[in-house]
Amino acid sequence: MTIALKGESLKRREDHRLITGDGTYVDDVRLPGLSHVAFVRSPHAHALIRSIDASAAAAAPGVQRVFTGAELQEQLGSLPVGWVLPDQNSPPHPPLAFEKVRYVGDAVAAIVADSPYEAQDATELVKVEYESLDVVVDGEKATQMGAPQLHEDAPDNTSFEWEVHSADRGYDDAAKEAEVVIKQRMRNQRLIPNSMEPRGIVADFNAGTEQITIWTSTQIPHLVRLLFSAVTGHPEHKVRVIAPDVGGAFGSKLYLYAEEVILGMIAKNLKRPVKWIESRQENFIATTHGRDHIADAEICGNRDGTISGFKVHVYANLGAYLSTFAPGIPTILYGLLLSGVYKVPHISCVVTGVFTNTTPVDAYRGAGRPEATFVLERLVDMFAAEIGRDPVAVRRKNFLPTFKNGRTVSTGVVYDSGDYRATLNRALEIFDYKEFRREQREARRNGRLIGVGFSTYIEISGLAPSAVAASLGAGAGLWESSTVRVHPTGTVTVYTGTASSGQGHETTFAQIASEELGVPYDDIDIVHGDTEKQPFGTGTFGSRSVSVGGQALLMSLVKVKEKATKIAAHQMGVEPDHVTFKDGTFTVEDIPESQMTFAEVAGQAYSAVNLPPDTEPGLEAVSFFDPENFTWPFGCHICVVEVSPDTGETRVLRYVAVDDIGNVINPMIVDGMLHGGIAQGIGQAMQERAVYSDDGQLLSGSMLDYAVPTAEDLPMFETDRTVTPSPSNDLGVKGAGEAGTIAATPAIVNAAVDALKHLGVRHIDMPLHSEKMWRIIRDAREKQRAERSTRAKQRETGGKS
Amino acid sequence: MTTNRISVTVNGTDYSADVEPRLLLIHLLRDVLDLTGTHLGCDTSSCGACTILLNGRSLKSCTMFAVQADGADITTVEGLASDGKYHAVQEGFWQKHGLQCGFCTPGMMISAVQLLDRNPDPDEGEIRTAIRGNLCRCTGYHNIVEAIRYAAANRNTGAMSGGKQ
Ligand code: FES
Ligand code: FES
Numbered sequence: 002m003t004i005a006l007k008g009e010s011l012k013r014r015e016d017h018r019l020i021t022g023d024g025t026y027v028d029d030v031r032l033p034g035l036s037h038v039a040f041v042r043s044p045h046a047h048a049l050i051r052s053i054d055a056s057a058a059a060a061a062p063g064v065q066r067v068f069t070g071a072e073l074q075e076q077l078g079s080l081p082v083g084w085v086l087p088d089q090n091s092p093p094h095p096p097l098a099f100e101k102v103r104y105v106g107d108a109v110a111a112i113v114a115d116s117p118y119e120a121q122d123a124t125e126l127v128k129v130e131y132e133s134l135d136v137v138v139d140g141e142k143a144t145q146m147g148a149p150q151l152h153e154d155a156p157d158n159t160s161f162e163w164e165v166h167s168a169d170r171g172y173d174d175a176a177k178e179a180e181v182v183i184k185q186r187m188r189n190q191r192l193i194p195n196s197m198e199p200r201g202i203v204a205d206f207n208a209g210t211e212q213i214t215i216w217t218s219t220q221i222p223h224l225v226r227l228l229f230s231a232v233t234g235h236p237e238h239k240v241r242v243i244a245p246d247v248g249g250a251f252g253s254k255l256y257l258y259a260e261e262v263i264l265g266m267i268a269k270n271l272k273r274p275v276k277w278i279e280s281r282q283e284n285f286i287a288t289t290h291g292r293d294h295i296a297d298a299e300i301c302g303n304r305d306g307t308i309s310g311f312k313v314h315v316y317a318n319l320g321a322y323l324s325t326f327a328p329g330i331p332t333i334l335y336g337l338l339l340s341g342v343y344k345v346p347h348i349s350c351v352v353t354g355v356f357t358n359t360t361p362v363d364a365y366r367g368a369g370r371p372e373a374t375f376v377l378e379r380l381v382d383m384f385a386a387e388i389g390r391d392p393v394a395v396r397r398k399n400f401l402p403t404f405k406n407g408r409t410v411s412t413g414v415v416y417d418s419g420d421y422r423a424t425l426n427r428a429l430e431i432f433d434y435k436e437f438r439r440e441q442r443e444a445r446r447n448g449r450l451i452g453v454g455f456s457t458y459i460e461i462s463g464l465a466p467s468a469v470a471a472s473l474g475a476g477a478g479l480w481e482s483s484t485v486r487v488h489p490t491g492t493v494t495v496y497t498g499t500a501s502s503g504q505g506h507e508t509t510f511a512q513i514a515s516e517e518l519g520v521p522y523d524d525i526d527i528v529h530g531d532t533e534k535q536p537f538g539t540g541t542f543g544s545r546s547v548s549v550g551g552q553a554l555l556m557s558l559v560k561v562k563e564k565a566t567k568i569a570a571h572q573m574g575v576e577p578d579h580v581t582f583k584d585g586t587f588t589v590e591d592i593p594e595s596q597m598t599f600a601e602v603a604g605q606a607y608s609a610v611n612l613p614p615d616t617e618p619g620l621e622a623v624s625f626f627d628p629e630n631f632t633w634p635f636g637c638h639i640c641v642v643e644v645s646p647d648t649g650e651t652r653v654l655r656y657v658a659v660d661d662i663g664n665v666i667n668p669m670i671v672d673g674m675l676h677g678g679i680a681q682g683i684g685q686a687m688q689e690r691a692v693y694s695d696d697g698q699l700l701s702g703s704m705l706d707y708a709v710p711t712a713e714d715l716p717m718f719e720t721d722r723t724v725t726p727s728p729s730n731d732l733g734v735k736g737a738g739e740a741g742t743i744a745a746t747p748a749i750v751n752a753a754v755d756a757l758k759h760l761g762v763r764h765i766d767m768p769l770h771s772e773k774m775w776r777i778i779r780d781a782r783e784k785q786r787a788e789r790s791t792r793a794k795q796r797e798t799g800g801k802s
Numbered sequence: 803m804t805t806n807r808i809s810v811t812v813n814g815t816d817y818s819a820d821v822e823p824r825l826l827l828i829h830l831l832r833d834v835l836d837l838t839g840t841h842l843g844c845d846t847s848s849c850g851a852c853t854i855l856l857n858g859r860s861l862k863s864c865t866m867f868a869v870q871a872d873g874a875d876i877t878t879v880e881g882l883a884s885d886g887k888y889h890a891v892q893e894g895f896w897q898k899h900g901l902q903c904g905f906c907t908p909g910m911m912i913s914a915v916q917l918l919d920r921n922p923d924p925d926e927g928e929i930r931t932a933i934r935g936n937l938c939r940c941t942g943y944h945n946i947v948e949a950i951r952y953a954a955a956n957r958n959t960g961a962m963s964g965g966k967q
Contacts, residue, residue, distance in 0.1 A: 012896060017965040019904030020892045022839020022879035026905065029838040062803075118824070197843050197851060197939050198905040248841070248905030249939050281844035503903030503940050522967075673899050673945055680942030704848035704937070712930040712943040741942075 004584060005515040005522035007732075010669035013508045015501075024246040027201035027218050028278050035203070036065060038264060038277040039120035041110040041127045042287065043102035046138070046358035046697020047149060048131035050100060050109060058112060058126040063119030067127065068111045068267065070099030076266055078232045080259060080322070083224070083476040084329035089161040089354075092152035094322040096232070096259035102131070103151050103321035104358050105697055106286030111263050113275060138693040140318030140355045141295050151321060151356045160319055160354040161328060165336040167310075167411040172301075172349035175309040179301035183383050188766045189372045191293035191318065191691035192684075193701070194365045195709050196502075198248020199279035200288055202260055204268035213265050214241045218248065220255045220500050221540030224477065226532045228257035228325070233266055240265070244530035247502035251681070252364035253288050254502065255542050256325035260287075285702045290691055291365020293318035294331065294372050300380035301347075304388045306398045310347030311339055313376055317354050320361035327363045328354060333473045334369030334461060334543075340410035341377045342421040342459045342635055343399040348411045358697040364542065366681050367742040370460045375767075378456045378747030382754065383763060392751070393434065396425065396457050406728045407630075416459070416633045417735075420661065423723045425457055428637040428659040431719060437641065445759065450644040450778075451654070452758070454751025455637065458744040462736030463632035463729055464543030480627035481549040482536040485514065485557040487565075487620035489607040491600025492524040495557075498538010499550035500530045504738060505670045506546060512666055513551055513732070517558040519585025519599055536623055544634070544736030547666060552730040553626035560622035565602045568620075571613035572597065572605060632727045632735040636660035638679075640748040642769075644756045649775025651753055653683060657719045658744065663727040663735035671737045676718050678741020684710045685742075686749035688768050760785065808872040812837060813881025821868045828852045830868035831878060839879040839908050843937070850936030853909035854878050860916035862909075862935070879908035882915070888965065890957035891915050891950070896965055900949030902940035910936045914950045923954055 005011055018024045055067040079093040098107045110127050114120035135149035142148055143158040151158055166172070176182050203216040213235055219225050222242040230237040247254065260277055267275050279287065299312040317331035336350040381399075385392040401408065403420040410416060437453055444451045464470070467478040482498040495514050499506055507527040515522040528534055538550070562582060569587035570577040579590045587602060589595035597605075602620075605611065609618035641655040658675060665671050688708040692700040701707040708714075726733030746767060753769050754762055760781035765773070805820040812835060819834050831837045831854070842864060843851030852864040855877035882889040891914045894900060901907040910933060917924055917932035924932065929950045930943070938946060 012965075012967055013899065015904070016896050016901060019901055019907055020879070020888070020895050020911065020965075021883055022837070022908055024839075024904055026838075026841070028832075028842070031836070118822070195939055196903070196905075197849060197937060198841070198903065199843070247903065249903040251939070278842075281846065281849070505902070669899050673902060673941060676942035676944040677902060677940045678942075681939075683942075703846045704844050705846050709937050709939065710942075711934040711937060712946070713934045715943055717926070717947070718942065718944050 003521050004519055005512045007512055007516050007666045009512065010667060011508055011512060013505045013670065014511065015505060015507050026198055026246045026248050027203060027216050030203045030216050030245065032203065032205060032274040034273055036113050036115060036273055036275045037117040037120045038267060038275050039112050039117065039124050040108045041112065041124045041129065043098065043105060043107040043109055045102055045131050045133050046105050046136045047134040048102050049134065050098065050102060051130035051132055053110060054128040055110060058123040061119070061123040061126055063115040064112060064123045066113045066271065070095055070097030070109060073097050073263065073266065074099055076233065077262060080257060081228050081231055081325065082323045082328065083325045084327065084474045085476060086161045086163050086328050086332060086474045089328055090155040090159065091323055092154050096262045104360055105699060106360055107321065108259060111267065113267060113271065136358045136695065136697040138357050138359050138695065138697050140293060140316035140357060143355045143357045144316065144353060151358065155356055158356040160323060160356060162351065162353050163332040164351045165412055167346060167348040168413065172310045172312050172347040175347045176301040179309050180303045181384065181387055182299065182301045183380065183387055184299045185383060185764050187296045187298055187376055187379060189292045189294040189296065189375055190767055191362065192291045192365055192689050193285055193691050193707055194251045194253035194288065194291060196249030196251055196253055199281055199284040200254060200258065200260065201278040202264045203274065203276045204264040205274040206268040206272055208272050212239045212241060213269055214243065215261060215265050216243045216245055217261055218254055219244045220250045220502055220542055222500055222530055222532050223498065223537045224540060225257055225261060229262060229265060232262050235269065241533045244500045250502035251366040252291065252368055252542060255364055256289065282703060286360055286699055289324050289363040290320065290360050291362060292372060293362050296376050298376045298380055300384050302384055306388065306390050306395045308343055308345045308384065308399045310345055311377060311380060312349040313339065315352045317352055318357050318359065318362055319354050320359045321356060322361050324361040324363035327361065329474060330364050330369045335373045337412050337414050338370055338373040338459065338461060339377065340412045342401055342419065342457055344401045345399065346411055359693055366678065367739045370739065370743045371746055374456065374458045374743050375747045378458065379750060379764065382751045386758060386763065392455055396455065415630060417630055417727045417729045418725045419633065419635055420723065420725045421457060421635060424635060424637040424659045424661050427721060427723055428639050428657055431721060432639045432657045448646060450646055450756040452642055452752045452754065452756025454640045454748045454755055456744045456748035456751065457637045459633055459635040460740060460743045461631045462544035462634055463548035463628055464545045465631060466629055467627050478627065479539050480625050481553045482538045482625045483550065483553040483557045484536055484623045485561050485621065487561055487603045489604050491520065491603040493518065493520055494526045494528060495554060496528050496535040497550050497554060498535050499541045499546040501541060504541065504546060504674065505667065509547060509666045509670060510551065510554055513554055514558060517555065518562065519583065544738040547732065547734045548632050548727065548730050548736050549626060549628055551732050551734060553624050555731055556624035556626055557622040560624065561620060564620060565599065567613055567616065568606055569597045569602045572611060628729050630729045632663065632729045634660065634662045634735040634740050636740060636744060638744040638748040640752045642749060642752040642756060644753060644774055646778060649771040649778060651687065651769045651771065651774050653716050653749065656716055658741065659721045659723065660740050661723045661725050662737045662740060664724060664733040665722065666734065672720050674737045675720050675741045678739055679718055679745045680710055680715055682742045682745020683715060683749060686746045686767050686769060688714065688770065690768050757781065806869050808869055810871055810874050810876055812876045813878060823867065823869055825868045826864055827866040827868050827871050828863040831863060837878055837880055841905055841908060843905065848937065850913065851906055851909045853912045853936060855912055855916065860913055879911060882911065889915065890953040891918065893956065893963065894949035894953030898945050898949040898952050900941065900946045906936060906938040910938060910946060914953060917950065918954055918957060
């Protein structure tokens with residue numbers, strides 16, 4: 002096809018291979034002589050390892066080697082933490098546990114065999130003698146006196162206590178003066194990401210070049226290479242990491258995992274290729290989880306609807322060890338969001354990061370921001386209910402005014418651009434609020450419970466300005482890179498440091514390049530996910546790929562254009578400023594017949610026969626973009642739910658999402674990401690939750706026990722947009738990957754509470770399981786009945802007593 | 803290790819293989835026959851990523867042993883397109899952006915093929931019921947429903963783009 006433009010809903014070029022079965026996920030990588038690895042994992046949540054006897058396993062059919070932690074310990078350092086807060090305790094995290102296990106799923110041995118079945122069989126022959134210890138799984142209990150201690154160097158199981166306050170630290174005074182103060186404990190339950198493709202790794206070692214090649218299902222190939230090298234001492238330039246097609250990630254493939262380190266070292270030790278594909282059962286226990294907050298939240302304000310402040314203390318359950326980015330999630334990505342879209346003067350936030358005998362917790366789609374948004378948007382609704390005002394009116398009253406280029410808020414951060422009224426207004430054009438209230442009254446009269454919930458959210462995207470991130474604890478720069486390589490025939494290969502796991506970068510980035518260079522869309526390839534091809538790149542997370550990676554691409558395209566213009570001008574015998582470039586053609590101003598095509602110029606750049614003085618041959622550019630600010634997408638989501646008064650079953654009847662993610666490159670792809678994000682939000686609000694028994698067993702450890710939403714659980718989504726370009730990058734984009742998840746949970750719970758408001762219900766913790774809802778309705782009705790009869794009795798006995 | 807000789811027809815091609823009795827059908831397809839389009843996403847028959855057609859009926863291939871499929875006629879995602887033309891369901895997924903990471907897609911499409919064979923004009927609810935055994939974590943199913951509707955509406959027109967804009 003011809004030149005593509007930004008803003009067009011091009012169908013995805015990724016799709017062809019994926020709908021014909023020709024995709025290549027890690028499990029599809031074939032190498033001659035491949036051996037297979039299976040892990041022996043701890044069934045105990047907390048235990049000392051007394052001994053490991055692997056002799057029977059080693060003698061089993063097809064088994065080549067058994068590695069234990071004690072053995073590998075010499076070659077391996079601790080898994081690193083990439084986010085370090087002030088005074089943070091970061092206890093060691095051995096890739097294979099060797100003295101103590103700290104959660105169910107902690108790996109203690111790795112078996113290498115000829116086939117995956119034989120490797121799996123042999124796991125049952127490894128005899129591990131454990132001495133079990135007391136267990137703690139709850140983030141609050143773990144900090145209390147007498148709780149079992151996980152790590153010697155983390156007293157009270159505490160990794161950090163982090164805080165952020167508005168500059169005057171005035172929340173407590175404001176609360177004393179406020180007419181209304183509302184306190185609520187809110188639990189944001191633990192979730193299990195469940196990308197449909199579990200993790201998987203193939204590792205190979207070339208003894209001749211000493212190169213280790215690792216195919217891994219990851220969002221961050223370059224960081225995996227860097228951290229792998231740091232842990233193993235194998236030089237970075239002799240490690241190649243390839244992320245092939247990645248079957249979903251949602252934050253769960255954003256770390257250096259123990260298995261990546263172990264597979265790489267096994268390949269090196271045995272000098273042969275090895276493979277490990279995570280089973281779903283392992284995925285539940287050995288891949289990071291998300292959320293798990295206990296928040297004591299507070300809002301204060303006046304009866305006229307003015308909000309004066311938010312305060313929150315959080316116990317953030319981090320699991321047994323610090324995963325790569327774990328400390329950054331409940332702090333920076335949480336606390337810095339607590340101003341919301343409101344001009345609230347006072348913020349106070351303290352976060353205690355806690356170790357427990359559970360699977361490590363790190364980013365899961367939204368990562369910190371959904372937890373913050375839930376607290377804020379629930380508090381605003383509770384406040385509105387308490388003062389008897391409409392939740393929409395209270396939001397409007399407290400909205401920050403519209404701004405186009407920077408506004409500092411009480412948490413101290415600078416939002417890029419915002420028009421919060423616009424998204425709310427647009428949403429209310431789609432959703433007839435007045436009419437709904439009328440329907441709601443009528444429904445109540447007919448015994449039906451329906452409710453509406455709003456979420457006027459904001460989020461932090463476009464991670465991240467490196468210096469700012471470093472000042473907040475990030476251990477790596479968070480810029481992004483690109484290379485644009487124009488070939489002599491004028492076709493183009495773009496190399497990006499981002500790494501798609503379903504977001505369609507190959508399409509979106511090609512649109513940007515096609516428009517900018519005037520090169521036909523089909524003549525441009527986008528290459529990602531291979532450290533040997535791209536310059537160092539940070540990867541894909543935090544809704545950053547287009548706002549940071551796209552801008553890095555744009556910079557390279559501009560450089561290529563400048564050089565091509567110079568060459569064209571020279572060849573046509575004029576100064577570069579007399580040449581215009583449009584739709585792939587260089588034209589001398591006022592002499593329309595004097596033209597060169599982009600392909601002709603590319604050819605000239607490589608033939609190098611007639612280049613301007615001081616111009617190198619070739620046509621290629623590399624750029625690194627480090628943004629000056631984050632981007633701050635926002636929007637208004639509206640949810641309607643119905644609760645069955647008899648069974649408590651709660652269903653989403655309607656979901657309207659109006660998001661402002663700045664300019665949009667491919668609306669179809671963006672809508673798709675919004676849908677998926679909302680679906681994960683509905684999943685959390687309605688049904689998903691990880692459950693641990695007190696002794697640390699994951700009771701929701703399979704897809705039979707953990708309710709990933711099915712098609713029957715979800716409605717069609719109504720999505721729309723307003724456009725407030727971001728000043729943080731030249732594309733004016735903000736990011737779309739997580740908005741849906743961040744916005745959704747409070748919209749849904751607000752709707753459920755709204756449905757039961759007349760019964761006196763103020764707050765409900767997620768998920769809105771039928772049984773819980775049924776109990777809430779029953780208890781509320783009993784309470785109402787009791788109150789009525791007390792009042793009746795009082796009337797009967799009135800005056801007599 | 804005892805093995806059994808089995809024969810299957812997959813996407814019109816005949817294959818024979820000596821397999822362990824415990825070999826799962828999904829592993830026969832992926833690892834013995836090297837047809838890696840069908841995916842493995844769970845160990846509890848929950849996700850549907852492994853869905854294939856076996857003698858015309860959709861089936862989770864992680865839930866059957868290869869030896870049980872002896873003599874069967876199997877269709878996998880690799881067999882949906884013919885003569886360089888997409889199957890209507892593939893066309894629908896392409897046109898309506900019915901996939902993101904693509905991992906659930908082969909199984910999801912096979913379930914859709916089965917649905918349209920049985921019910922050429924399903925409504926939204928019928929589509930959702932038919933694919934409830936296929937989990938997708940990326941799309942929220944919205945565009946999958948649209949894709950299947952598109953396939954239903956266009957399955958007889960023959961206007962298949964084969965993935966060209
Ligand atoms: S792999 Fe067969 S149902 Fe999940
Ligand atoms: S497209 Fe990723 S799981 Fe369905």
